[in-house]
Amino acid sequence: MRHLKIKQFEESFFRVIMFLSTLLIVLTLFLIIFTILYKGLPSLSWEMISQVPKGGFYFGKEGGILNAIIGSLYLSFGATIIAMIISLPVALFINIHLVKRKKLVNAIRFILDLLWGVPSIVYGAFGFAVMIYFGLRTSLLAGMITLTFLIIPIMIRSMDEVLKTIPIGLMEASLSLGSTRSETAYKIFFKQSLPGIITAILLSFGRAIGDAASVLFTTGYTDNIPTSISQPAATLPLSIFFQLTSPIPEVQNRAYASAIVLTFIILLISISSRFLFNKFNKHNIKS
């Protein structure tokens, strides 16, 4: 009887621990969001997100971080578009042309998963080496290329996960009606999985805009808004980082406010992708 009691105690003990672990994770998220909001909101102003840094900005004078917001958006848009041009065909190719060759497809997925795991600082160093090799200078273009390397595996694998779920009957039906494989790919599979593909693209965009280590050496930094892709650009994560290393409290406070801006952009992307997915996924053929 006592033996049983101990057992019951053990179970309830671990249940409490397990519940607390989960609670800890949830609380940590709220703590992070609360901390950033609490510290950053007082310094967040319209001026900050609508102006570029003026003289003495890094000493606590007037100006804002518009250069970094625009720079980050340019950079991530560019990288996402280049990555899309490469990723979409690969994802479709794996799921349509190679669908019968299971072993090859699994090997490709394996390599993509490996690439996904490569740290962004390694891509940064590699991108820097490539940049020097081609004689480029730190610029939007060099940053875009580096970021493209980083997000391609993410994009292909997320698209692949969606395309994988499309019933093979759909492909067979399309092919038997006389359409070519590429027509099946772009006109049937692409349309059928469009919500998922958009989610994959938004996910990659969010990853691109938040990443700092990979663009640290390739994008440079400037107080101006770039007007061409051969100019350097500021990015939001780096702008936060630089403002935070300043000893002046006003500048540090602005770093917290900039962190709100970055977090807000990323949350917006993540929420809208979820919304879009739920809204449009209803109309699809399910297996």
Added chain:
Amino acid sequence: MKITLISRNSKDKFHFTWMTICLIIILFLPLLLGIGLYLKSKLLLDSTSVFDILFSKEWSPIEGKFGMLPFINSSLWVTIIAILIAGPICLFSAIHLTQYAKKSFLNFMHPIIDILSGIPSVVYGVWGILIIVPLVSKYIGPFFGKETTGYSILSGSIVLAVMITPFILNILIDIFQTIPKELQEASLSLGATKWQTIKKVILKKALPGIISAITLGISRAFGETMAVMMVVGNVTKLKYGVFQPGYPLPALIANNYGEMMSIPMYDSALMFAAFILFAIVLLFNFASRLLIIKYEREIK
């Protein structure tokens, strides 16, 4: 009719070619990364032996000494402590979410995990400076009777632990969900309690999966740069300890990129640091992915 057919066929050919080219580029990317970084670090490797670089403590770029032991050491410490914190929490939470919690609670957790994994690493760094660094210097340090500025290995590990939690938790939840329900039902019907079933059946069955989730977490933690760099102190000292500042490999690369341009050997050393990171992360990823694939095959 014929013309449209020809144009359709050539379109198909065009798409096929482009798809193949893209796929080949992607598949060669890991090789390209490895070769590129190796070629850049060759300058250093030609003058100093690998053994000297990896196991020498002396780091002084001006004198041409590039011992990376302090950095490798810091990286290992930060990663190991982060895993020791995040691993058990994720495991407990994953069991709770998949075995005990209601479905609606799991649905509530999914966006939470998503958001946690979406927060950029710089924001984690900001949070670390605001909360974790003071926490370590004011409470945790004094509690153990140590004086610390807070910018320490421990702070880096805690921030890192929070960052890899959503990553590990996601994989663990997947793994626990793939375990067939019949197995649990068989165990329960034999009179085992829920907890006994979890301990003796589920955890045992899921062990390879759990190990690979942790390994993936390690490789993720090993390469994380910005957040760790912001709280870890970035000083190389001969003194070791969790309350001492550290200087992990990724931070070394990120911090010195401006200065190294003038000394080719310095540049080469940092590229070698990137190469080490790449090699280690790839190795860990490789092993754990293989383990996961094997595990999934066995379960099915």
